[in-house]
Amino acid sequence: MNDSLRYRFAPSPTGFFHVGGARTALMNWALARSQGGTFVLRIEDTDEARNRPEWTDGIVSALAWLGIDADDPHFEGPLFQSHFAGEHVAAAERLFASGHAYYCEMTPDEIQERAKAEGVNGYQGWSRELGLGPGPGRAMRFRVPEGQTVVADLVRGEVTFDHAVIEDFVLVRGNGAPVFLLANVVDDVTMRISHVVRAEEHLPNTPKQQMIWEALGHEPPVWAHVPVLVNEQRKKLSKRRDKVALEMYRDEGYLAPAMVNYLMTLGWSPGEASEDGSEIIGWDAIEQAFRLEDVNLSPAFFDVKKLGAFNGEYIRAMSIDDLVDACAPFLDAALPEGWDRGRFEAMAPHIQPRLVTLADAPGLIDFLFTDDPVIDEESWDKTMTSEFSAPLLADAVASYASFAVGDWNADQLKATLEDVMHRFGLKLGKAQAPLRVAVTGRTVGPPLFEALEVLGRNETLRRLQVALDRLAA
RNA sequence: GCCCCCAUCGUCUAGGGGCCUAGGACACCACCCUUUCAAGGUGGCGACACGGGUUCGAAUCCCGUUGGGGGUACCA
Numbered sequence: 001m002n003d004s005l006r007y008r009f010a011p012s013p014t015g016f017f018h019v020g021g022a023r024t025a026l027m028n029w030a031l032a033r034s035q036g037g038t039f040v041l042r043i044e045d046t047d048e049a050r051n052r053p054e055w056t057d058g059i060v061s062a063l064a065w066l067g068i069d070a071d072d073p074h075f076e077g078p079l080f081q082s083h084f085a086g087e088h089v090a091a092a093e094r095l096f097a098s099g100h101a102y103y104c105e106m107t108p109d110e111i112q113e114r115a116k117a118e119g120v121n122g123y124q125g126w127s128r129e130l131g132l133g134p135g136p137g138r139a140m141r142f143r144v145p146e147g148q149t150v151v152a153d154l155v156r157g158e159v160t161f162d163h164a165v166i167e168d169f170v171l172v173r174g175n176g177a178p179v180f181l182l183a184n185v186v187d188d189v190t191m192r193i194s195h196v197v198r199a200e201e202h203l204p205n206t207p208k209q210q211m212i213w214e215a216l217g218h219e220p221p222v223w224a225h226v227p228v229l230v231n232e233q234r235k236k237l238s239k240r241r242d243k244v245a246l247e248m249y250r251d252e253g254y255l256a257p258a259m260v261n262y263l264m265t266l267g268w269s270p271g272e273a274s275e276d277g278s279e280i281i282g283w284d285a286i287e288q289a290f291r292l293e294d295v296n297l298s299p300a301f302f303d304v305k306k307l308g309a310f311n312g313e314y315i316r317a318m319s320i321d322d323l324v325d326a327c328a329p330f331l332d333a334a335l336p337e338g339w340d341r342g343r344f345e346a347m348a349p350h351i352q353p354r355l356v357t358l359a360d361a362p363g364l365i366d367f368l369f370t371d372d373p374v375i376d377e378e379s380w381d382k383t384m385t386s387e388f389s390a391p392l393l394a395d396a397v398a399s400y401a402s403f404a405v406g407d408w409n410a411d412q413l414k415a416t417l418e419d420v421m422h423r424f425g426l427k428l429g430k431a432q433a434p435l436r437v438a439v440t441g442r443t444v445g446p447p448l449f450e451a452l453e454v455l456g457r458n459e460t461l462r463r464l465q466v467a468l469d470r471l472a473a
Numbered sequence: 474g475c476c477c478c479c480a481u482c483g484u485c486u487a488g489g490g491g492c493c494u495a496g497g498a499c500a501c502c503a504c505c506c507u508u509u510c511a512a513g514g515u516g517g518c519g520a521c522a523c524g525g526g527u528u529c530g531a532a533u534c535c536c537g538u539u540g541g542g543g544g545u546a547c548c549a
Contacts, residue, residue, distance in 0.1 A: 012549060044549065108547065121475060122545080139547050156478075165476050165545090173547040180549050204477055204544040227479080227542095234541060262485095265498085269486050277497045279485080296486080298479050299542065306485065306499045316512075353512035364510095414508075432508055444510040 001073065005037025008193045010081075010184070012044035013055035016245035017062035019302060020199060020229045020237055023263040027226065028197050029068045030264075030290040039068070040191055041077030044180075050082065062246050065256050067283060084187050088178040091186045091216060092140055092171050100215040101171055103132040104141050123167045140172040142211065149207035154224040154292040161207040169208055181205060185212040188221060197224040197292065200299075201236065224292045227267045230299045237302060253330055253358030254307065257283065258314040262307045264290070266300035280313050308356045315355045320348050327361040334362035335369045343368055346454045350446040364446055368455055373441035373463065383433040383443060388424050390471045393434050395420045397464045400457070408457045410449035417449075438467035 007028040011021050032039035041063070049055050060070060060078060069075060095101040104127035106114075111123050118124070125143075132138060144166050151159045171182045178186075188196065203225045213220040229237045237244045249259060260283060264270075270281045273289035281289075315323065324345050331339055344365065351364045367373040383389065399416050414428075421431035436448050439460060445451070452460050 014549095046549070104547095137547095141547095159477070161477075167545090170547050175547080177547085179547070184549095199543095200478070201543055207477095225478085230542075232484095236543075265485065267485090269497095271487070274497095277487095279498050296479095300486090301484060303484055303499075309499055312512085351511095354510070417508090428508055436509065442509090446510085448508060450508095 001038070002036040003038075004192075004194055005032065005035050006040055006076075006191065006193050007032045007037060007195045007197060008040040008042055008188065008191065010042045010044055010187075010198075011059055012046060013049040013052070013059055014239070015052070015055050015058070016239070016247055017059055018237070018239070018244050019246050019249070019259075019263065020244070022062070022066055022246050022259070023229065023266065024198055024226060025063060025068060026066060026260060026263055027268075027290065027292075027295075028195075029074075030287045031195065031197065031292070032074045033072075034287050034290065037074070037194075038076050039074050040079065040193065041070075041075065042079045042081060042187060042191065043077075045080045045082050056080075058247070065246075065250060066260055067256065079191070081183060081187055084183070084190055085178075087190055088183045088186050089172070089176070091189075092178055092182060095142070095171065095212075095215055096134075096140060098215070099143070101140050101142050102128055102130075102168075103134055103138040104130075104168075105132060105135070105138045105174075107137075125168045128168065137174040139170045139174045141168040142171050142208070142215070144168050144211065149210055151203070151206045151210060151223055153203070153206075154222055155226060155295045156203075156297060159203065159206075166207060171212075181208060182212060185209050185216070189213065189216060189218050193221050195222045195224065197226065199228050200225040201228055224295075226292075226295050227297060227299045229266060229302045232301065234299065234301070236299075242302075243304070249307075253360070254311050255314045255326070255358075258311040259307065261286070261314075262310045266302065267296045268294060280310065312356050315358070316353055318352070320345065320352070323352055324348050327358050330359050331362050335366060339369045343454055347446060347451065350450055354446065365451075367440040367442075367445075368451065372466075373439060375437070375441045376443075379437050379441065379443040383437045384467070384471060386434075388426065389434045390468065392420060392424055392426075392431060393438065393464055393468050393471070395423065396435060397461060397468065400464070401461055403457060405457060408453060410447075410453045413449040413452050434467070435464065439463045 009025045009028045011017070011025075029039050031037065041060075043049075043056050043059060045056060056078065064070065070077075092101065096103070106123075106127060114126065115122060115124070123141075127141070128143060134140075144163050146163060148160055148162045151161065153159055169181070170179055172178050206223055206225070210220045231237055231242045239245075246259070250256070261279070261281060264286050265279050268290065270279065270286065270289055271294070273285045274281045318326065324341070327344070327348070328341075331344065347365050347368065351361060354364060355361060396417060399420055400413070403412070403416075417431060417435070418428060421428055424431065432448050433443060436445065437443060439448075439452065439455065
């Protein structure tokens with residue numbers, strides 16, 4: 001372990017875990033593990049979050065789902081920001097004592113008025129030289145010196161900010177509560193954080209944080225601001241308009257490794273680490289290959305369709321046993337209680353290449369687990385209105401009825417229907433359609449004869465007869 | 474308003490002066506395979522925002538324009 005490499009991930013609990021947060025967490029994790037450093041999970045527990053401990057539990061379990069394991073030696077935490085509250089105030093006092101901060105008793109309204117009257121923008125350090133001491137309602141502000149701050153960012157290079165455009169920002173509110181900006185820096189200092197890897201939206205605040213680091217007498221950390229994730233309108237992913245909760249993707253049957261893989265390809269490319277040019281690459285390889293220096297500068301669109309492609313890829317790579325296990329919860333939710341696991345195991349290889357998410361599984365095979373298939377009327381109309389539908393069905397019933405139980409398998413069923421179709425001068429694609437609708441209720445689905453084999457002789461014949469009766473009526 | 478960031482196919486990206494008539498992946502289209510739908514295979518469509526420089530040579534470097542995004546609270 002390299003004790004001097006400490007990467008922090010500092011989410012605020014909000015009741016769900018943001019996919020953007022997942023990505024930065026993953027990046028920090030990859031760095032900490034491959035460099036032999038530590039991933040520090042620090043949770044910004046607000047008052048509301050403290051009343052809802054399940055929110056912070058959610059963060060830990062979301063991280064665990066992603067493979068960021070709290071028991072891993074590289075993992076430290078969770079630590080809670082509120083535990084350091086005393087240190088926040090103490091640091092502010094030191095800043096005041098050393099002249100880096102001063103008290104100001106102007107209210108936001110007064111500031112706005114005066115700025116308007118003077119035709120200037122924002123607070124102009126009006127209380128700087130008043131020599132005010134602490135007092136009720138007085139906020140502590142940072143005395144921004146002349147000059148400029150250069151933020152050395154590992155992904156974006158050196159970014160220069162002119163102090164002239166940074167107002168004397170508030171450190172501690174009039175009620176004595178330190179602001180987030182200060183708390184954050186003090187936590188980072190206290191926890192000896194060496195690398196701050198976070199989303200780009202924090203870049204404009206970084207010069208302020210760097211000034212605080214320096215005023216506190218510390219060398220600032222290595223900064224790295226990675227591009228934000230955006231929606232189709234190129235706006236930052238937001239809880240209100242976008243589907244951003246990691247938990248929702250998990251609950252819809254997206255696989256963690258697929259999500260992890262996809263997230264890491266946003267703003268970064270595995271490059272040489274992927275020998276075949278595909279973007280499908282396992283975590284171990286990602287961990288070894290990931291470098292902040294290789295991260296892109298521009299925002300990336302979170303494309304659910306591409307996520308789905310990755311997910312399908314990962315599903316197809318699963319063993320049948322694993323697939324069955326993974327699908328089980330989704331089947332529990334959708335099928336009648338006590339569904340036959342063996343039956344699903346028999347069909348699993350056939351639905352595997354057809355799944356985008358695990359949640360798609362029940363819809364593909366539910367007809368095998370219900371008393372009667374749900375007939376899609378559109379499908380019925382499309383396939384049962386031909387002249388040959390009824391006679392073909394009748395022929396099929398007659399042919400299948402003569403099957404011995406031991407002959408009831410996909411190959412024989414197919415061969416027999418081929419005989420039938422020849423009698424009608426049809427191709428298999430056409431001839432199987434009425435049977436498919438009669439048995440499954442739909443025109444599309446898993447391979448028909450395999451499904452019939454699983455369904456069994458009696459039930460298949462019964463369903464075909466039901467359809468025949470309906471056609472006769 | 475002010476500050477900061479960004480700009481290669483529809484999308485995610487490769488690219489760091491000649492290897493680029495710009496490569497891959499997802500999506501899309503066509504064909505093949507085929508038991509419907511998928512999966513798989515083959516092929517196709519498709520981009521360096523614009524304008525100036527620098528250079529023998531620019532997607533790559535510089536400047537500007539335009540366009541996008543983010544930030545700017547006694548929010549976190």
